Amino acid sequence: MSQHPTFMFLRQLFDRTSCTYTYLLADSYSKHAVLIDPVDTLVDRDLRVISECGLQLVYVINTHAHADHISASGIIKKRIPSVKSVMSKASRGKADVLVKENDSIEIGPNYSLKVIETPGHTAGCVSYYLTSPIQNEPGIVFTGDALLIRGCGRTDFQEGSSDTLFSSIREKLFKLPHNTIVYPGHDYNGITCSTIAEELDFNPRLGKEKTLAEFQEIMTNLKLSYPKMIDVAVPANLNDGISPGE
Numbered sequence: 353m354s355q356h357p358t359f360m361f362l363r364q365l366f367d368r369t370s371c372t373y374t375y376l377l378a379d380s381y382s383k384h385a386v387l388i389d390p391v392d393t394l395v396d397r398d399l400r401v402i403s404e405c406g407l408q409l410v411y412v413i414n415t416h417a418h419a420d421h422i423s424a425s426g427i428i429k430k431r432i433p434s435v436k437s438v439m440s441k442a443s444r445g446k447a448d449v450l451v452k453e454n455d456s457i458e459i460g461p462n463y464s465l466k467v468i469e470t471p472g473h474t475a476g477c478v479s480y481y482l483t484s485p486i487q488n489e490p491g492i493v494f495t496g497d498a499l500l501i502r503g504c505g506r507t508d509f510q511e512g513s514s515d516t517l518f519s520s521i522r523e524k525l526f527k528l529p530h531n532t533i534v535y536p537g538h539d540y541n542g543i544t545c546s547t548i549a550e551e552l553d554f555n556p557r558l559g560k561e562k563t564l565a566e567f568q569e570i571m572t573n574l575k576l577s578y579p580k581m582i583d584v585a586v587p588a589n590l591n592d593g594i595s596p597g598e
């Protein structure tokens with residue numbers, strides 16, 4: 353990592369319809385920026401923030417092929433053709449950059465997001481781990497719909513698996529430094545972030561006291577209604593945010 357004087361610019365943006373969090377991250381030195389999980393209906397808002405803050409959007413990153421909203425990847429790439437879309441190779445969808453475990457997405461010369469494959473909500477879910485170049489500053493992990501605050505993604509469609517999600521969270525995310533800040537893909541209770549330590553202690557589905565069998569029982573009995581947009585959103589999100597035939 354280079355030693356340019358910099359700070360991490362981070363904005364958490366919210367979609368009231370799907371309770372999705374979109375993250376805008378930028379290296380203050382180079383102004384290079386990425387958007388994680390932007391929503392198609394909020395492109396104007398997101399691009400306005402980017403422009404007002406003098407940033408240059410380089411990547412649109414999706415943590416997975418969402419079932420509850422369409423990604424803004426396609427619309428943003430039409431408006432800013434230099435932007436590259438990013439998704440996991442395991443999603444088996446279309447994007448400019450297909451990432452896998454341990455790959456990195458650079459944000460200017462100072463920051464990089466390391467890919468951690470965290471399947472279970474979908475087979476292609478990944479989390480992104482940002483280490484600070486500043487010594488002793490906590491890292492940040494963007495967990496998409498794998499680990500939510502005091503919860504986790506559902507596992508009842510898109511090759512979801514409670515066994516797989518349990519091991520993604522317990523064996524990978526919970527092995528990150530305990531002061532790592534957790535920024536999830538959604539929150540339905542008005543909470544914005546957490547830490548690995550808090551989730552280990554207080555996550556009622558798969559905190560450290562819970563067994564795999566208890567987790568499986570919880571996930572089998574969630575009784576969530578089917579996402580209203582799933583039949584439109586998944587095909588579009590596997591096609592770089594463009595509905596097939598558009």
Ligand SMILES: N[C@@H](CCC(=O)N[C@@H](CSS)C(=O)NCC(=O)O)C(=O)O
Pocket residue numbers: 370418419420473497503504505506507538540576577578579580581
């Ligand atoms: N009601 C929403 C869907 C809500 C939902 O199912 N959320 C997903 C993530 S988006 S597919 C989830 O995994 N939730 C876990 C939970 O415990 O709530 C809609 O109709 O779109």
